[in-house]
Amino acid sequence: MKIYAVGGAIRDTLMGLPVHDIDYVVVGSNVEEMIAKGYRPVGKDFPVFLHPDTQAEYALARTERKTGKGYKGFMFYADPTVTLEQDLERRDLTINAMAQEVDQECNRVGPILDPYNGQQDLAAKVFRHVSDAFAEDPLRLLRIARFAARFPTFTIAAQTMKALQAIVQSNELAALSAERIWQELARGLMAEKPMRMFQVLLDTGAAKTLLPSALTLQLTQELAREELIVRLHSIHALLEYRCAVVLMHLPSELIRSWAECVRMPKEVRDFCEIFSKLYQLIEKTASAAAGVYEPVDVLTWFNRADAWRKPERTLDLLGLAQSISLSIQPLMTSLQQTQALNTAAVIASIPSENRANGEVIRSAVDAARLAAVTVALKN
Numbered sequence: 001m002k003i004y005a006v007g008g009a010i011r012d013t014l015m016g017l018p019v020h021d022i023d024y025v026v027v028g029s030n031v032e033e034m035i036a037k038g039y040r041p042v043g044k045d046f047p048v049f050l051h052p053d054t055q056a057e058y059a060l061a062r063t064e065r066k067t068g069k070g071y072k073g074f075m076f077y078a079d080p081t082v083t084l085e086q087d088l089e090r091r092d093l094t095i096n097a098m099a100q101e102v103d104q105e106c107n108r109v110g111p112i113l114d115p116y117n118g119q120q121d122l123a124a125k126v127f128r129h130v131s132d133a134f135a136e137d138p139l140r141l142l143r144i145a146r147f148a149a150r151f152p153t154f155t156i157a158a159q160t161m162k163a164l165q166a167i168v169q170s171n172e173l174a175a176l177s178a179e180r181i182w183q184e185l186a187r188g189l190m191a192e193k194p195m196r197m198f199q200v201l202l203d204t205g206a207a208k209t210l211l212p213s214a215l216t217l218q219l220t221q222e223l224a225r226e227e228l229i230v231r232l233h234s235i236h237a238l239l240e241y242r243c244a245v246v247l248m249h250l251p252s253e254l255i256r257s258w259a260e261c262v263r264m265p266k267e268v269r270d271f272c273e274i275f276s277k278l279y280q281l282i283e284k285t286a287s288a289a290a291g292v293y294e295p296v297d298v299l300t301w302f303n304r305a306d307a308w309r310k311p312e313r314t315l316d317l318l319g320l321a322q323s324i325s326l327s328i329q330p331l332m333t334s335l336q337q338t339q340a341l342n343t344a345a346v347i348a349s350i351p352s353e354n355r356a357n358g359e360v361i362r363s364a365v366d367a368a369r370l371a372a373v374t375v376a377l378k379n
Contacts, residue, residue, distance in 0.1 A: 142184035149191035
């Protein structure tokens with residue numbers, strides 16, 4: 001029985017990057033021996049175990065065979081006769097198909113084992129698939145797109161690009177779960193150069209399947225891509241910020257529809273929808289003859305943003321708009337004026353017989369806020 005650290009840990013070490021998680025592969029063992037040594041089985045689809053002390057995951061070396069659609073359509077074979085080279089052959093890229101033996105204290109020892117020339121491709125900064133089985137797993141397309149965003153100086157080998165395009169043409173992407181699609185897209189959005197992920201999706205043809213059609217059309221335009229690159233570079237690396245800027249040209253209804261398709265978290269979806277409404281408000285005002293905000297439009301957006309109960313989020317939305325060079329000062333002034341209102345005094349001004357009527361109260365408060373916005377926009 002031998003244990004090896006494999007995959008991303010070896011790659012990142014060679015690149016001088018911090019290693020956060022290590023995947024371990026066990027060669028020459030079986031389920032019974034692992035349990036006897038105190039490892040706790042947790043894998044459902046194939047034998048994975050938790051280390052009795054560190055709780056790190058250890059997987060038996062395995063091979064796989066395509067038996068159905070999607071990234072789950074595989075039959076795995078784990079046996080003491082499966083070699084390290086066979087286990088590494090099923091991995092996606094050569095730079096992720098390297099290993100190093102670990103001792104009983106989990107220290108990496110000995111040379112890096114590199115049967116598929118991952119170090120050579122790492123030096124050349126090339127994403128190259130390990131075997132023809134690469135195209136059988138549609139999830140790998142999203143992984144490569146995400147890697148492109150994380151390692152923007154890498155290029156995709158010509159044959160690997162053909163394999164990615166074959167995944168799209170096979171319609172295997174339709175078998176991906178919404179949760180996995182969002183997980184990979186979100187990780188790509190948080191990477192160093194998110195636009196590289198979108199470029200891979202465009203080049204492979206996957207964008208038409210995975211992204212809203214309006215966004216795909218936008219991304220095909222060079223000027224729009226360059227503008228998006230600048231904007232993404234100018235904002236804080238927060239998922240809701242980056243997602244909102246990517247989707248800002250889309251109507252909120254389309255954002256919601258796509259968000260449901262990919263199981264986008266509700267808080268991210270809401271932030272994107274409200275930011276889209278803000279962008280539309282700013283653009284509508286900028287294109288108007290007078291170039292002046294309509295008070296009722298401003299108040300409508302404040303209400304949509306729930307500025308009264310979620311003032312911090314509203315400020316974040318306005319701050320994001322400002323960071324991509326949108327003019328928001330009149331909106332900031334209006335927000336300050338409305339937040340300074342004494343709503344208790346407004347309610348007290350309502351005839352006593354109507355103070356228990358929620359609709360009357362809402363109308364009175366809205367009228368006071370509209371008046372405050374009107375004054376603020378005139379100053």
